Amino acid sequence: MIETNLKQIRVRIDAAASAAQRDPADVTLVAVAKTYGPDAVEAALAAGQRVFGENRVQEAQGKYPPLKARHPDLDLHLIGPLQTNKVKEAVALFDAIHTLDRPKLAAALASEIARTGKRPALFVQVNTGAEPQKAGIMPDSADAFIAACREVYGLTIAGLMCIPPVADPPAPHFAFLAEMAKRNGLAHLSMGMSGDYETAIALGATHIRVGSAIFGARG
Numbered sequence: 001m002i003e004t005n006l007k008q009i010r011v012r013i014d015a016a017a018s019a020a021q022r023d024p025a026d027v028t029l030v031a032v033a034k035t036y037g038p039d040a041v042e043a044a045l046a047a048g049q050r051v052f053g054e055n056r057v058q059e060a061q062g063k064y065p066p067l068k069a070r071h072p073d074l075d076l077h078l079i080g081p082l083q084t085n086k087v088k089e090a091v092a093l094f095d096a097i098h099t100l101d102r103p104k105l106a107a108a109l110a111s112e113i114a115r116t117g118k119r120p121a122l123f124v125q126v127n128t129g130a131e132p133q134k135a136g137i138m139p140d141s142a143d144a145f146i147a148a149c150r151e152v153y154g155l156t157i158a159g160l161m162c163i164p165p166v167a168d169p170p171a172p173h174f175a176f177l178a179e180m181a182k183r184n185g186l187a188h189l190s191m192g193m194s195g196d197y198e199t200a201i202a203l204g205a206t207h208i209r210v211g212s213a214i215f216g217a218r219g
Ligand SMILES: *Cc1c(COP(=O)(O)O)cnc(C)c1O
Pocket: 032, 034, 055, 079, 080, 163, 193, 194, 195, 209, 210, 211, 212, 213
């Protein structure tokens, strides 16, 4: 079932990329395995999937060390909020962090990267809907924050990430994020989930974060 789902999603990624005159190889499928056990991840690995997403540091710490030992090319992305007191663990475990959204976190990441020499790919999360309860830098502060990440903290920023408000059509949020990335010279866009990844690909997504369409509805 996981293998079949992955195959179908790859077909749809190829079609969406082709329709947008994009190379499907420029779209990375991040398989979001949160709440699913190592068996589900193993099934996806057996089907050729190598990039995985988790939203909690602690859950990932319990799950991935043995999987990474068996599959050294497993690429693990943090897509959930990161507390500064978990930065050490996150930099040790994750190959990419999609949720950089405040100066304090930028400072903590910069010092841990300098200390360890480990350099996870960093995405700045933008709260494109300006929702008060949601993580992400507010849109009107984002350009200045990206500049500070680079100039004040010396971080290399790979791209931008957003999670549109559930009640909104996602396309305007994706287009807004793409425009912001372009203006800031950022090549990567983490946007699109199970319900809207084709729309995200049409608008330039380079990383789509897909969970339930691969692993099934979370309980
Ligand atoms: C859970 C999650 C996803 C995947 O959501 P699905 O709807 O299951 O595809 C994507 N991004 C983030 C940040 C998530 O927490």
